[in-house]
Amino acid sequence: MNRKTVNGKQRQRLAGGILLLAMVFAAVFAPWLAPADPLKPDLAMCLAPPSGCHLLGTDQLGRCVFSRVMHGTRTSLGGALTASLLALLMGAGMGITAALGPKWLKLPVTALIDMALALPGLILALVIAGLLGASMQSLVIGLALAGWPWWARFVRSLTLSAWEKEFVLAGRVGGVRWGRLLLRYILPQMQAPMLAAATLKTGWIILAFSGLSYLGLGPPPPSPEWGSMLQEAGIYMTRAPWMMLAPGAAITVAVLALNLLGEGLEGSGSP
C-alpha cells in the first residue's frame, strides 16, 4: 500500500466520521433542533411547497417535512443500529461456538448457520418482520435474524485464523485458561476487521430497514420514518414532488457516511 492510498483512507474515515457524527447529533437533539412538531397535522398547510416557514415543504397532513426527516433519524438510524448490533452479537456468539466450541455443538451450529445463509437476507427479514406484524420491534427482530448468519460465518473464519497464530498456540501450550485465551488472545485480533465490517453492514441494514418500511412493514403511520415517508411521497408525487427529496437524501447520506467510514477502516487496523 503506497502513501497516497493511506492518505485517501484517512480522508475517507474523516469524511464518513464527520457525516455520521452530524447525523447522530441530529438524532439526539432532534426535539430541540427541529423547527416544528413532526406529528402535529396542520390541515391549512397540506402539501405546501418549500418556504421560509417550512424549509422542505409539508406533507399531505401539513406536517413539516424537515422536522419529520430530523426526527426520522431516531427511528431509522436508531432501529438500524439496534438491529445491526443484535445481529453482530448473535453472529459473533454463534461464530465463536462454531469455531472453538465443544465437538458435539460444532456441527449443529455450523448447520444452523448454513441453513440461515440459504436465503437472501432481505427475503428472510421480509418474511419474519411481515409475519410478526408491522412494527418497529418486528422490523428490528427480522433484520437481526436476517443479519446474524453473515456475521457468524465471518467471525468463525476470523476465529479460526486467529487460533492458528503462533502466539495463540504458545498460550494454548502454556496452559492459559480458555476464557482468558478468548478475551486476551483472540478477540483483540478480531477487533479491527470486525469494526470495519460492522460499519459496512450497518449501511446495508439501513437500506433494508427503510426499504421494508417503504413496503409498509415499519413503525405504523404517524411516527416519522424515512422509508415510509418515501412511500407517502410516492403517492403524492404529482402534487408535491418535494416530499421525496429529503427522506431519500437522508438515507443516502447515512449509508454514504457508513460506507466511507467502513472503507476507510478496512485494512487499517492490522500492522
Next chain:
Amino acid sequence: MMVFRGIAWRLLYLFIVLSGISLGVFALFALAPGDPAEIILRERSEAPDRDQIALLRREMGLDDPWVVQYSRWMKRVCTGQWGESWRSGRPVWTEIAARGPATIELALASFFLVVTGSLFCGIIAAFRQNRIPDRLIQAATVVASAMPSYWLGLMLIYFFSLKMNLLPVTGRGSWPHLVLPAFTLALSVAVLQGRVLRAALIQIMVMDYIRFAVSKGLSPWKIFVRHILRNALAPMATLWGISLGQLLGGAVIVESIFAWPGLGRLTVEAVMGRDIPLVQAIVLLMAMIFVTVNQIVDGLHRQLDPKVGAAG
C-alpha cells in the same frame, strides 16, 4: 476413494441443511398470529362461527401434535403437493408459475445492463486512470452504492414518466415498461462491478507480458482485447454469475415500486396478506435454488482449483 467420501458427506450435509430449513419453513405457521382455520374461513365467507372453525381445524389436522403435522406436511412437500393459497384457493404452484416470467424478464434485462454498464465504467475508468472520467465514475459509484433503490426509482418515475412523459409509470407490457425498473435494479450493482473490473484491468496493464506485447509492436486494440480484457474477464464472469442469482431473487423492493407483477411482489403480497402456504412455498423454493446453486458453484470451484481439494 476420498473424493467419493467427500461427495457422500456433502450430500448428507445438504440433506441435513435442507431438512432444517423445511422445519424452519414449517414453523412459519406458528409465527403468524391468528388461527389458520379462521383466516381461511374469513377469506371464503363473512363471519365464521365457532363450530365451523372447529370443524375445519379438525379437517386440516391442526389439533394434532406438531410432529404429526410436520411429517404430514413434509410428505406432501416431497410429493410435490405444496398446498393451496389461502387467499385465492389456487395451488401455490399456479400462483408462482404465473409470476415467474415477469421476474425472469426483469432479471435478464437488468443483467444485460449490469454487464454492459460494468464493462463501460470499468474500461473507461481504467484507461483514464486518475483523470476526469475516472474521477467522475468513482464519484458516481460512491453515491449510487449508497442510494436506496426505492428513492432512485421514485425520482426516475418523476422525471422520465411524469415530467418528460417518455416512459410508462408502472406495470408490465411493452419493452419501455422494462427500462426504468431494470435500470433501478442494475445501477448500484453495475457501478460496483465496474470498480472491480477497473482494479483488475489496472493490475494487468502493468504486467511484464503486456510490456512485451507492446515492445513486440502489436496494435493497441489487439493488446487490449486479447491480452488485457480477456484476462480480466475471468474473475468478472464469476461476479456476473453471482449477480444474476441475486437479481433473480432480490427484486422485492424494485418490483413493488414499479408494480411489476413478479415473484418479489408476490412475496410481499403473500406476507402482507398472511397467505402462509404461499409464503412457505416461496421461501422453500428460494432456499432450494440457493442451496443447490451454492453447492454447484462450490463443486466447480473445487474442480477448477486444485488447491482447495476434493474432500470436504
